[in-house]
Structures are given as C-alpha cells and as structure tokens.
Amino acid sequence: MEKSSTVPSNYNPPPPLAVSESEREMVYRRFLCIKDAVACINDKVDLIAVILSISLPQTTRGTDYVCKLKIIDESHPEIPVHVFAQEIDYLPFVAAVGDIIHLSRVVMRIYEGDVYAIFNKRFSSFALYDGKDVENFQPYQVLLRYEARKHDAMIIAGLRKWLASSHVIDEPNFSLLKEINEVGLVNLVCKVLHICKTTDDKWMAFIWDGTDVPPISIYKKPEDEGHNPLPLHFKPLPSSGDVLHTFPTVGTILRLIFDVECMPYILQLLKVRQWFKLFCVECKVHEGLWYGVFTSYSKIQDIPNVDILILERQSNYDCRSLGNLDRMPSWSFPWPSKITEVNCNAPFATLMDVLTCQKVRKKFRCVIRFVAVIPWRVEDFRSSDGVYRVKFTLEDPTARIHAYSYAEDGEKFFNGLSTGGLKRKLNELLGIPNSDDDGQEEIEGGARNPPWVQCCLKSHSIKRRRWIFDTKLVG
Numbered sequence: 519m520e521k522s523s524t525v526p527s528n529y530n531p532p533p534p535l536a537v538s539e540s541e542r543e544m545v546y547r548r549f550l551c552i553k554d555a556v557a558c559i560n561d562k563v564d565l566i567a568v569i570l571s572i573s574l575p576q577t578t579r580g581t582d583y584v585c586k587l588k589i590i591d592e593s594h595p596e597i598p599v600h601v602f603a604q605e606i607d608y609l610p611f612v613a614a615v616g617d618i619i620h621l622s623r624v625v626m627r628i629y630e631g632d633v634y635a636i637f638n639k640r641f642s643s644f645a646l647y648d649g650k651d652v653e654n655f656q657p658y659q660v661l662l663r664y665e666a667r668k669h670d671a672m673i674i675a676g677l678r679k680w681l682a683s684s685h686v687i688d689e690p691n692f693s694l695l696k697e698i699n700e701v702g703l704v705n706l707v708c709k710v711l712h713i714c715k716t717t718d719d720k721w722m723a724f725i726w727d728g729t730d731v732p733p734i735s736i737y738k739k740p741e742d743e744g745h746n747p748l749p750l751h752f753k754p755l756p757s758s759g760d761v762l763h764t765f766p767t768v769g770t771i772l773r774l775i776f777d778v779e780c781m782p783y784i785l786q787l788l789k790v791r792q793w794f795k796l797f798c799v800e801c802k803v804h805e806g807l808w809y810g811v812f813t814s815y816s817k818i819q820d821i822p823n824v825d826i827l828i829l830e831r832q833s834n835y836d837c838r839s840l841g842n843l844d845r846m847p848s849w850s851f852p853w854p855s856k857i858t859e860v861n862c863n864a865p866f867a868t869l870m871d872v873l874t875c876q877k878v879r880k881k882f883r884c885v886i887r888f889v890a891v892i893p894w895r896v897e898d899f900r901s902s903d904g905v906y907r908v909k910f911t912l913e914d915p916t917a918r919i920h921a922y923s924y925a926e927d928g929e930k931f932f933n934g935l936s937t938g939g940l941k942r943k944l945n946e947l948l949g950i951p952n953s954d955d956d957g958q959e960e961i962e963g964g965a966r967n968p969p970w971v972q973c974c975l976k977s978h979s980i981k982r983r984r985w986i987f988d989t990k991l992v993g
Contacts, residue, residue, distance in 0.1 A: 553593035696729035728835030730915035735965035850970035870916035
C-alpha cells in the first residue's frame with residue numbers, strides 16, 4: 519500500500535471549538551527534542567519524533583475517540599502520546615512503525631511521575647512522514663491545522679539517519695502459517711485476499727502466505743456425523759464465484775475475524791491484494807479448522823512490496839504453483855499413506871483447484887484426509903437396491919469438500935472387502951484409535967488423526983458435486 523500524500527478522501531476538518539481561558543493562558547514553547555519537552559509540564563510544545571507503537575482507536579467515556587502512540591528521539595527514551603479526536607478519521611493513520619510524526623501544540627502532562635503528551639482536539643495538529651524514504655519530505659497525512667516550517671526537513675532527515683543506524687525498533691519474529699502449532703498469539707505476514715461481513719455481522723478477512731497450516735486432530739465421533747456434521751468452512755467462502763476464482767489454489771487461506779470496535783479505522787488501512795504485518799493475532803481451532811481473531815491487542819502494519827518477507831513468501835508460492843509434487847500438502851511428505859491406490863497419472867491438484875475449476879467436467883488427483891462419512895455403519899453403505907451410496911468429507915490444507923463413492927466407482931473403491939475388513943479399513947482411513955483389531959469400538963476421548971492418502975476425484979461444476987473414482991482401499 520503506497521502512502522498517500524493527502525488526508526483520507528472523506529476527511530472533513532473539525533469545526534472550530536471554543537477555547538477555555540486556562541487553555542489560552544498555557545505557555546506555547548517550540549521544542550524539537552523530547553528531552554527538553556519533558557521539563558515543560560502544562561506547556562504546549564512541538565515534537566518531531568519516531569513512532570514506536572500505536573494502539574487501535576477506542577471510544578472515550580464521552581463521544582470522542584482516542585489512540586495512544588509511543589514516540590522516541592535520540593535525546594530521550596520513549597514517551598506516550600494520547601491523541602483525542604471528534605471523529606475516527608481525524609486520528610493519525612500510521613502506515614508503519616518507524617514512521618515520523620510532527621506533533622504541533624501538544625500539552626505535556628505528568629501523572630504519578632510519568633510524563634506524557636496530550637493531543638488536544640481543540641488546537642493540536644500533526645503530520646506523518648515516511649521513516650525510511652530519505653528523499654521525500656512531503657507528509658502522507660496531515661491535520662488541516664498543521665503548518666510546516668522551513669527547518670522541518672532538516673530535523674526529519676536527522677531522525678531518519680539516526681533511525682537507520684540505531685536499533686530502537688526491534689523487529690519481532692514472524693511465523694508462517696505452516697509454523698502455527700498451538701492455539702495462541704502469533705505475528706504473521708500475509709496477503710489480504712478478500713474482506714467481507716459474516717452472517718453474524720462481523721467483518722472477516724481471507725489471508726494467505728502460500729504455506730499449509732498443520733492438520734488438526736478431530737475429536738468429534740464419526741457416528742455423530744449424521745445429525746451434527748463437520749462444517750466445510752469455519753465461515754463460508756465468498757458467495758461470488760468471481761471472487762473465489764481470484765484466490766490462489768496452493769496454500770491455506772485463513773479466515774481472520776475482527777473482534778474490535780474500530781472497523782472504519784481498520785478498513786481504511788486494509789487493502790485487498792496487499793501484504794500486511796499482523797501482530798498478536800489469536801489463532802484458534804473450530805472443528806478441526808484453523809482461524810484467526812484480530813482483537814484490541816492486535817496491530818496491523820503496511821509493508822512495502824520489496825520487503826524480503828514478502829519476496830520469500832511469494833517465491834515459495836511460485837515454486838509450489840508450478841511444480842507437481844509441490845502441490846501436495848507439505849504435511850504429506852515424503853509420500854502419502856498406502857491405504858489407498860489410484861489408477862490415475864494426472865498431476866496433483868489441491869481441493870481449491872477442484873472448487874475453482876470452471877470446466878463442466880474435470881478429473882483430479884489429490885492428496886487428502888478422509889475426516890467424516892455418511893452413513894457411519896458399513897452395513898448401510900449399500901442402498902436397498904445394492905448400490906453403493908456413501909458421502910465422505912475430504913480435506914486438505916486449502917479446503918474441505920464432500921465427495922461421493924457411488925455405484926461402480928464405489929465397488930472399485932471398497933475393493934470387495936468383507937464387512938469386518940471394511941470396518942477395520944474405515945477406522946484406519948478416518949484415523950480412529952481402536953480398542954481392538956476387529957471392531958469399531960472407539961477409545962473414549964481418543965482424537966482422530968486421519969492419514970494423508972491419494973484419491974482421484976471427478977467434478978461437475980454445474981451440479982457442484984464430486985465423486986471418487988479410480989481409487990481403491992488396499993486390504
């Protein structure tokens with residue numbers, strides 16, 4: 519996302535407000551370094567400093583908004599700045615930690631020995647500058663009361679030079695989606711593919727970095743599938759096929775729920791098809807599906823397209839999208855389980871390839887996990903006329919789908935196994951821990967961890983159905 523040289527297009531300057539007598543009597547001193555400013559309690563000062571952090575906006579007890587910055591310069595350790603505004607659009611939209619802010623006529627305060635600055639909506643103003651661009655001295659956001667001065671460029675240049683040679687901004691570790699191994703907080707670098715509202719009126723983003731999230735053990739009993747089925751998605755895919763067909767078909771697309779009040783602010787920062795750094799995202803699991811939650815403790819930051827973190831992720835995806843074996847789930851290496859055999863030499867495909875295919879009829883060779891089946895009892899796999907009619911739920915790192923084993927293709931898939939043999943093979947296919955070798959009795963509380971297996975699928979895009987074919991269980 520490029521930094522704009524103007525304020526947001528919907529910005530309107532705040533109306534003039536009455537200034538109290540006490541505010542009018544404040545001494546206005548123009549200080550340019552924090553070391554001097556902290557000694558001027560209750561005075562108005564100017565500060566030009568580097569932004570270390572910024573919080574998401576919150577509503578005050580009244581009708582205003584507030585966000586909190588931490589700023590630093592080479593003269594003094596960091597100090598907080600509390601920025602108040604009548605409207606959320608009047609707050610600073612900081613593109614990146616390390617950018618430079620010019621705060622004009624902020625009031626220095628002290629509370630329990632800690633000094634901080636107050637940005638007063640009545641008379642303060644600000645301008646934001648890129649912290650790394652050594653040639654550009656135009657602010658990318660200003661409050662319209664702001665007035666630039668002749669020597670601002672010299673101060674900004676000095677701060678940029680100091681910032682480049684110092685280590686005041688510690689870059690945290692960023693995880694790939696494939697490195698998520700437990701529920702908890704992570705920092706991510708991801709591309710935003712789509713933003714929409716969910717059915718429960720929450721905002722959600724589809725994010726991606728080209729890698730595969732780890733498979734999750736499933737605790738739901740297979741026999742419950744008939745009345746309480748596993749969901750195909752944590753939240754539904756976009757209803758528009760035009761949107762879905764723009765999604766990459768390799769790598770997990772993670773749903774990110776926004777559990778914050780300041781969505782207008784977030785929506786102005788987020789841009790579809792742009793990469794972002796996401797800090798303190800809470801990773802959770804629902805019915806064996808990973809998802810993320812962006813909370814009031816989370817942060818978001820723009821990232822330039824030439825950043826090494828983006829280049830590494832994009833290069834990894836380019837290799838995977840072109841290769842054959844690389845389209846297999848990374849968790850299935852060195853090779854899928856031999857529970858199944860396929861009679862198909864087609865290139866490997868992902869389930870997202872299957873979902874986004876626009877051909878009316880197409881055949882695919884996938885590496886997937888069988889996570890559910892209806893009906894559950896193998897004795898009920900055949901209908902009253904003796905024809906196999908079985909619905910499986912399949913998953914890989916890109917999607918979950920339903921696929922049917924039907925008629926002659928079902929005969930081939932179940933490979934003439936006896937009832938006892940089919941029960942054992944079904945347990946193995948679904949990752950069910952058994953208490954003995956002969957029955958379907960599930961160990962109480964046992965987690966299911968289905969193996970990765972090969973499976974050939976044929977799809978009909980108009981009917982939106984998929985069938986298992988040219989695949990058989992190995993007895």
